Structure formats: structure tokens, C-alpha cells
Amino acid sequence: MLIYIFYFFIAIVVVQLFYYLGVFGKFAFAKPQHVTPKNLPVSVIVCAKNEEENVKKYIPLLAQQDYNDFEIVLIDDASSDETLEVFEEFEKEFPNIRLVKVENNEAFWGNKKYALTLGIKAAKKEYLLFTDADCFPSSKDWITSMTSQFTMNKTIVLGYGGYEKVERSFLNKIIRFETVLTAIQYFSWAKLGSPYMGVGRNLAYKKEEFFNVNGFIDHIQIRSGDDDLFINQAANKTNTTISYTTESFTYSKPKKTYKEWFTQKRRHISTAEHYKFFDKMQLGLFFLSQLFFFLLVIVLLAFQFQWIAVLAILATRYTVVWTVIGCSAGKLKENDLKFWFPVVEIALILTQINIFITNIFSKPVYWK
Template sequence: MAQFLLFLLYFFIVITIIQVIYYALLFGKFSFSKTQENKATNNPISVIVCAKNEEENVSNYIPLLLKQNYPNFELVLINDASSDETLEVLEGFEKNNANVKLIKVENNEAFWGNKKFALTLGIKSATHDNLLFIDADCYPDSENWITEMSSQFSEQKTIVLGYGAYEKEDGLLNKLIRFETLLTATQYFAWAKFGKPYMGVGRNLAYKRQEFFNTNGFIHHMKIRSGDDDLFINEAATSRNTAINFNPESFTYSKAKNTFRDWIMQKRRHISTAKNYKLFDKTQLGLFFASQFLFFTLSILLLLFQFQWMIVVSIIVFRYIISWISLGYAAGKLYEKDVMYYYPILEIMLIFTQLNVFFRNIFSKPVYWK
């Protein structure tokens, strides 16, 4: 028994080293990076919004997009075969604004319920080569959102990853959702700075039209009904062509799910898409989650058996100090500091939520685009 516990202790130390490497070295590329310097630009840009049964959201948020302080942009609104009054609302915006272009998508039997088909039509119809994407249930935090996101475009940088945040509300679920969003953004920003970009979020994403055609659009994953953002970035992004933007004026916001069930459904879609990432990206994400889970599990086991408990406690404290500092700096950049007060609790909740989602996805398929 003593030998087995000694083996667990050594294994626990290895797992802790992996966690420290992730938090201090990898995530630290973003967490401890300097303030961003953005260059002003006025290059024409097309802002693309795809909406399906989003009558209330487009009524509330499209006016905020039209108020953007940018000299030359068009707003491409895509109605993806909505069954509510979304089309009528969008037609009103097109009628009253010269820079609005409306794309009407009918149900297509081959691509039914596939957002990628609708987005493809919108991208091909866009007037400008610079494309900026936001979801219909999101809104920019500033009238300078377009200016900020487009500022990262250059001859070399043709993809820009932004931060899509969630509104702050009371309750533990809201904090958990925002913590997961913070952790995800820290990961994809850090890996992009490390030269290995692997995903972005459609709530706040920009790329040049040529990147879309270079990968033949969504053709390689068209049958996968999710992933118009992360699977595209996973395929198209490189160390040379990808930039990030974490200036607060570049943030977008949306309302978080208000029930645990709805959030689980959303997480199931996201995690099911990740299995289609490149092998390296799946491996590094899997290693991070596995090391998180094993760190927590081994901590409990070793403390229960009171084996070398002073060493175990010291390792636990060391790991939490490193991760708390790293994520704390990232939270400061992304205006999510309040979630870090609940960090250990939220991390444990997220670990077991992800484990639950992983096993549920094995036995049933998640629900996708409306």
C-alpha cells in the first residue's frame, strides 16, 4: 500500500508540473502580455450577422451596429429561413439604411438547418474583402468595435480573434459560464500568441474574404452542423496570419443562459465540435483537461490517506497560486476579475460539468442550429 501511495505521489507531482506549464508558460503568453497597440484604419469592411428566429434580438442589437463610429462599412444581414418576424424586422433596416444589405435564405433540403450554408451566401454577397462577424444575439460594447477589430488587419494578419463576453448577472451559474468563457479565451488567445491558433468564436471574429476561399469555405466540415467559427479557424489560422484583439472596446456581449440545462446543451455542441480539431489541438486540450481532473482527484485521494500530507498540501497550494495569478491577470485584461473570487469552486464545478457533457455526448447527439 505504501508503495502504491508513493507512486500516486510521484504521479501527482508530474500532473502538477503539467498544470504549471500550462498556466505559467503557455497561458502566461497571454496573461502576462503587454497592453496592445492598435493602429487606426479606415479600410472598408463588411459586418456579417446571421439570424434565425431572432426577432427580438435583431430589433435590439442591429441599431447598435448601425451606430458604429466607422467611416466605411456595410452591414450584411442574413435571414436564415426564420419562421418568426425576423425577416420583416430586417427588411425594415434594409429599407431605412443605405449601407444594409439583406440576404434571404430559403430552406435548402441538402443544407437544412446548417448555418454554414447561410453564412456562405452572406460572405459571397459581401461587398468588401474585410469581413467581421457577430452573432444575432450579441452586441458590441463600444461604438468603436469595428475600428478596434479592423485595426489588427495587415498584409500578413488576415484573421483577427476577438473576445465574446457574457453580461454579468447575479447567481452562481452566471459566474460559472463567465469563468468557462474566460478560461477558453485565455487558452485560444495564448495559443495564438504561441504561434498555434486553434479556434475563435463567431460572437467576435474577423477575417479577409481570401482566407475563406483559400480553405474552400466550410466545405471540409459542411456536414458538421456546428463549427462555422472554430472549425474554420482551426483549418485556416496559422502563426503568420492570425492576430488577437483584447482591447476592451473590441469586446462583444450577449446574455448567458439562465438555466443549467440550457447551458449544458450549449456546451454539448461546443465539445462535440472540438473532436474535429487537428490532432495537436485535440491532444493539448485533452491533456489540459485530463491534468485538471487528475490533479483534483489525486489531491483528494492522497489527503484521504493522509500520505505525506504536508508535501501534498504544499503542492496543492503552489499549483493554486500559479493558476490563480495567471488566470487573474487574464481576467483583468478581459474585465472578468469578479469570477476569480470564486475560482477554486468554479474550477471544480467546470471539471465535472465537462466530464458530464463528454459522457452524455458519447450516448446521444446534441441539438444544433435552430
């Protein structure tokens, strides 16, 4: 039996090396990007529900972008706090801000996609750039950097939405590592011509792409997925590219407790169930390869079966993975995660197992 486990272990490592070298290496070892300003007409779209404090801090940062032709479309999704009042003050202060007020709709109550649809229809510019109400751009050249990747054919741009660093917080390292790993995956598959998701914290596309797939209509009843389900449907190898210059990043404040983050990740993972078959398959295979890798290592070393060979394979796997994660983290300005990688990887896998089990027995909570 142990010999078959050993062979299975080798097969799992081969799968892991395929992912890290054959897929993720496309991003990890990619050349630096260059920004050539194009001054395209851009509507920056922000949807907010009960985000009074965040929009006070972050909307002025959007308004200060160093870009000539842009407007900001602020969508108040029937907030019960002072978000709408704050938006109305910004509308008076900044001439390029457009306000969309969303009333509760019985058919689409609490559905962010409904609110976003109204905002997209109200947008006057040809190119749409999305971020969340609790996000802020890394520089005044965020719009310039993201739109520089548009071409005649590339009408969807996937960006990086990171989280702020919190010193001496292990949870923060797990959150940021998971974000980096997710970005490595969707950037790499996009470079391979199989884009499958993006993040609403930093995403851009030409307005025609929204109407080409009838907006969110095919998944309007799924409460989440205004970003990843839309990209899963609309993106392809011809129309999609990525942006990973430092100036193109956005950042959010991370969750402060494990419970809050756990709830957030439950929503994200439940949405992935609606991806195309190939995308679900490749994501599932990657997760299973990670899980079985650690389980099989424990079994083989516990019985000291071919332990020298197992340790050699283990060292090879970690050398490759550490190199790919390190290069990718460097591109995304998350360098400190290189040193924590072995520990946070295990913590993340355990959390993912917990999420899958929890989602079987209860449904996650969505848009506020």
C-alpha cells in the same frame, strides 16, 4: 502504491504549471494593446434564425458604429418568426445594410454554414467581421478596434465574446468563467503560433482567407463549427493575431438555466472532436491534468500521505493558477471571477465530465 500516486501527482502538477506559465502566461502577462485606426473596408456579417427580439435591440447598435467604410450584411436563415420583416425595415432605414434571404435547401436544411456562405459571397467589402444575432458590441469603436490588428500578413483576428454579468447567479459565474478560460486558451495558443479556434460572436478575417480553404466545404456536413472549425483549418502562425482591447469586446445574454447552458456546451465539445490531432491532444491533456489533480489530491490527503508536501504543492499550484487567471480576467474585464475561481473551477470540471458522458450516449442538437 501511494508513493507512485504521489509521483504521478507531482507529474500532473508539472503539466499544469507548464500550461499556466508556459502557455497561458503568454496572454496573461502580455502588454496592453494599442489601437491605430486603419479604416479598412469592412462587411459586418450577422446570421439570424428566429431572432426577432434580439435583432430589434442589437442591429441598431451595429449601425451606430463610429466607422467610415462599413456595411452590415444581415442573413435571414429561413426564419419562421418576424426576423425577416425586421431585417427588411432595417434595410429601408439604413443605407449601408444589405439583406440576404436564405430559403430552405434540401441538401443544407438548417445548416448555418450554408447561410453564412451566401452572406459572405454577397459581402462587398474586403474584410469580414462576424458576430451573432444575440450579441452587441462593447463600444462604438468595436469595428475600429478589431480591424486595427490587421496587417499585411495578419489576415485573421480572434476577438473576445463575453457574456453579460447577472448578479447573485452562480450559474452565470460558471458560464463566464468557462468563457474566460476558453479565451485564455485560444488567445495564448495563437500568440504561441498555434491558433486552433475562434468564436463566431467576435471574429474577423479577410475574405480571401475564406476562399483559400474553399469556405466550409471540408466540414459542411458538420452542423456546428462555422467559427472554430474554420479557424482550425485556415489559421496559422503567420496569418493570425488576437484583439483584446476593451473596445473590441462583444457581449451576449447568457443562458438562464443550467439545462440550456449544458445543451449549448454539448454542441461546442462535440465540435472539438474534429480539430487537428495536436489541438485535440493539447486540449485533452489540459482537461485530464485538471481532473487528475483534484482526484489525486483527495486520495493523498485522505490517506494523509506526505500531506505536508501535498499541501505545499497544492498551495503552489493555486498561487500560480490564481495569478494567471487573475491577470487574464483583468484584461477581459471579468475581475469578479478572480474571487470565485476555486469554486467555479471545480463546478466546471464536473460539468465537463457530465457532458462527455452524455455525448457518448446521445447526439447534441444544433442550429435552430
